[in-house]
Amino acid sequence: MKLANWREISSAIDKANLILEVVDARDPWTTRSRKLEGIAARKGKKLLLVINKSDLVPKQILNQWIDVFGREGIKATYVSARERLGTLKLRKFIKREAPQLPAKVLIAGFPKVGKSSIINVLKGHSSASTSSVPGSPGYTKHFQLYKIDRNLYIIDSPGILPVEGGPLEMALRGYPPEDLKDPVEVALALLQRISISNPKLIKKVYGIEEGEPIKILESLALRRGWKFKDGEPNLSEAARQIIRDYHRYKLVFYVTPKDLGLLT
Ligand SMILES: Nc1nc2c(ncn2[C@@H]2O[C@H](COP(=O)(O)OP(=O)(O)O)[C@@H](O)[C@H]2O)c(=O)[nH]1
Numbered sequence: 001m002k003l004a005n006w007r008e009i010s011s012a013i014d015k016a017n018l019i020l021e022v023v024d025a026r027d028p029w030t031t032r033s034r035k036l037e038g039i040a041a042r043k044g045k046k047l048l049l050v051i052n053k054s055d056l057v058p059k060q061i062l063n064q065w066i067d068v069f070g071r072e073g074i075k076a077t078y079v080s081a082r083e084r085l086g087t088l089k090l091r092k093f094i095k096r097e098a099p100q101l102p103a104k105v106l107i108a109g110f111p112k113v114g115k116s117s118i119i120n121v122l123k124g125h126s127s128a129s130t131s132s133v134p135g136s137p138g139y140t141k142h143f144q145l146y147k148i149d150r151n152l153y154i155i156d157s158p159g160i161l162p163v164e165g166g167p168l169e170m171a172l173r174g175y176p177p178e179d180l181k182d183p184v185e186v187a188l189a190l191l192q193r194i195s196i197s198n199p200k201l202i203k204k205v206y207g208i209e210e211g212e213p214i215k216i217l218e219s220l221a222l223r224r225g226w227k228f229k230d231g232e233p234n235l236s237e238a239a240r241q242i243i244r245d246y247h248r249y250k251l252v253f254y255v256t257p258k259d260l261g262l263l264t
Pocket residue numbers: 052053054055056079080081082083109110111112113114115116117118158249
């Protein structure tokens with residue numbers, strides 16, 4: 001059972017006493033959801049931020065993000081679910097910050113931020129299966145609680161936040177490139193972002209000289225032979241490739257709080 005719309009996510013929030021908002025370390029700012037944070041706040045539920053994929057970003061930058069979120073009153077920690085780094089720290093963080101024990105945790109975030117990976121890491125080697133919490137009636141099959149230990153339960157289905165926003169948000173929030181109405185617009189926004197944070201990356205990954213984003217799409221299409229009958233480059237194909245390469249870590253770059261003007 002997937003919790004993939006706001007109504008389902010909202011009722012899962014009702015069942016939890018702690019929300020873990022998972023964001024992508026490459027751009028925690030764009031992959032946060034102010035809407036999720038707002039719903040949690042209105043319901044009086046505590047929310048913690050987990051910056052995942054920390055293996056892709058230097059520690060110093062991760063610590064800057066923790067400060068930036070801290071100033072907004074959001075406590076954060078970073079982990080790499082893939083490398084299994086920071087996961088003990090994450091468990092301690094949850095138990096320390098939980099408003100009451102056992103912590104009943106809902107994990108939520110945009111697609112591909114690593115929600116399922118974090119659930120697996122938290123489950124670790126525990127052999128317990130989904131079960132009910134003593135004294136907490138009303139859990140249906142939609143809200144199975146998975147017992148990790150006596151102080152920590154997680155709702156077994158992650159809340160997948162619907163992707164909203166402008167072109168750059170659509171790419172960074174994991175919207176499938178195949179489903180985008182205008183992949184070119186999205187890829188141009190992504191290339192613009194790359195030109196700010198890592199101008200040499202395009203040369204390194206594709207062997208294309210730096211230049212205007214639209215020129216990069218043209219060169220990529222021509223090099224790969226993505227052309228229309230009249231020889232014009234198929235920019236949409238090149239655009240989808242750029243977005244896929246970001247999702248698949250071929251195009252690895254990250255932004256810093258300074259790039260976004262959040263830290264001087
Ligand atoms: N580099 C890196 N990749 C990760 C990490 N955690 C998850 N991923 C990858 O991100 C993709 C999405 O992960 P998944 O857990 O399915 O995300 P979900 O859609 O939020 O449930 C997969 O390809 C994972 O291998 C991490 O800590 N570091």
